Amino acid sequence: MYIWSMSVNGPIGVFDSGYGGLTVLKEIREKLPEYDFLYLGDNARAPYGSRSFEVIYEYTWQAVQALFDRGCSIVILACNTASAKALRNIQQIKLPELHPGKRVLGVIRPSTEELDKHTHTKHVGVLATEGTIRSNSYQIELAKFAPDLVVNQHACPMWVPLVENNQFDTPGGIYFIQNDLIQLLEKDPKIDTILLACTHYPILQEQLRRLLPDHIEILAQGKIVAESLADYLFRHPELADKCTKNGSVRYLTTESAKDFSEKASLLMNTEIQAEHLTLH
Numbered sequence: 006m007y008i009w010s011m012s013v014n015g016p017i018g019v020f021d022s023g024y025g026g027l028t029v030l031k032e033i034r035e036k037l038p039e040y041d042f043l044y045l046g047d048n049a050r051a052p053y054g055s056r057s058f059e060v061i062y063e064y065t066w067q068a069v070q071a072l073f074d075r076g077c078s079i080v081i082l083a084c085n086t087a088s089a090k091a092l093r094n095i096q097q098i099k100l101p102e103l104h105p106g107k108r109v110l111g112v113i114r115p116s117t118e119e120l121d122k123h124t125h126t127k128h129v130g131v132l133a134t135e136g137t138i139r140s141n142s143y144q145i146e147l148a149k150f151a152p153d154l155v156v157n158q159h160a161c162p163m164w165v166p167l168v169e170n171n172q173f174d175t176p177g178g179i180y181f182i183q184n185d186l187i188q189l190l191e192k193d194p195k196i197d198t199i200l201l202a203c204t205h206y207p208i209l210q211e212q213l214r215r216l217l218p219d220h221i222e223i224l225a226q227g228k229i230v231a232e233s234l235a236d237y238l239f240r241h242p243e244l245a246d247k248c249t250k251n252g253s254v255r256y257l258t259t260e261s262a263k264d265f266s267e268k269a270s271l272l273m274n275t276e277i278q279a280e281h282l283t284l285h
């Protein structure tokens with residue numbers, strides 16, 4: 006089975022707990038249009054943000070295996086919460102033991118490398134889920150790459166449910182979003198760059214731009230991850246060769262395929278047809 010899966014070529018897998026990873030997939034496809042992609046959203050079990058380490062690890066590993074089973078040699082965890090909680094164990098324990106020829110990549114490292122290039126005041130904000138904030142992954146990575154940065158973190162537990170339920174542009178949704186922004190900026194008025202460290206948050210880009218002062222730059226991860234993947238494939242031609250290149254994309258969801266197709270098409274402003282998948 007393992008020899009078989011090593012020899013099969015297939016798409017690049019992109020995983021998220023729900024719809025958020027679509028914002029990353031969009032940028033990756035723009036950067037690497039020739040590649041095939043297989044998106045998996047675990048919508049039935051989203052949000053991951055307030056779940057325990059053990060549960061996020063288990064769910065993420067199930068998703069990664071499902072993508073491996075469908076021929077993926079590279080899987081992007083386009084989910085900060087999964088990257089923060091599951092990536093290290095998958096890379097250090099699961100892959101060497103079970104799939105030495107495959108790779109799982111996260112979104113945190115490339116984003117931290119970029120953040121320092123954008124701030125002038127050296128005071129930055131990181132908005133993410135509770136799980137990502139509690140893991141301190143951004144603080145830890147930023148301390149390595151940019152120790153002079155003043156990093157203010159803030160968890161926004163309502164934002165993912167607002168996106169998953171398409172409630173973010175309602176008066177109630179705006180109230181929660183504004184409230185979190187005020188709390189972040191009260192911590193440190195010198196913040197000039199805010200990293201959206203959750204792949205769901207770029208879906209709120211329009212609302213965020215309206216609510217934040219003009220001098221604050223909003224940094225989304227899609228382009229950063231796309232650049233980083235392109236660079237990775239360039240540096241690892243042996244893996245790039247295992248990825249098929251017909252410019253196609255397929256979408257899998259653990260929720261209803263019909264619901265996913267409707268909501269994802271609306272959120273991404275393009276026609277999306279999903280298929281259902283059960284993870285266990």
Ligand code: DGL
Nearest residue numbers: 025052053054085086204
């Ligand atoms: N989109 C995921 C992230 O980047 C989180 C969503 C969730 O809480 O499920 O962190």
